[in-house]
Amino acid sequence: DTGVSQNPRHKITKRGQNVTFRCDPISEHNRLYWYRQTLGQGPEFLTYFQNEAQLEKSRLLSDRFSAERPKGSFSTLEIQRTEQGDSAMYLCASSEVSGGKTDTQYFGPGTRLTVL
């Protein structure tokens, strides 16, 4: 499968615990995006990377959230001290941007987080 992959697919945790999710983008894609989706809503942007550089963070991304893409390939999203309001589907997407051409973002299957 050469698409975007995410692990784990499901995560159940207790309030206050830390969790980390991983995203592996399509191999030649230089941009990687994180979104959060709650039931009945569209995906909401969290942050995105160009190679290893984090270019933008949403206001939704509180200090408890941190994302990395250390070698410009896979990315991790960590949530510290989880709260029940963090329960959502976390989606990763990747795209290839070159020469100013508008990219097409391809999504992974998501990680569903449940905070008890």
Next chain:
Amino acid sequence: GENVEQHPSTLSVQEGDSAVIKCTYSDSASNYFPWYKQELGKRPQLIIDIRSNVGEKKDQRIAVTLNKTAKHFSLHITETQPEDSAVYFCAANQAGTALIFGKGTTLSVSS
């Protein structure tokens, strides 16, 4: 920042009928407008997109129109089939930036 409004939130049609979903955006700098289909429990999948230098694009039963002056764009599905039943999201962005999504339209096609 960009804001995308989508309507209707639900749409029920008979098999073979057409379905139209409309979106408006606020940022005149947006130049890319994709549509995603999301089935229950699955990832959003791109079904069609349009860029700001084009007014209409068609792919088999699916078409998208863009009116830059009015800042709205629409998805048209003709000859609907039960497998078209899903949630459809419109989105908008400037080249390479984060997508801003609408709240989605749940399309139900009954046979």
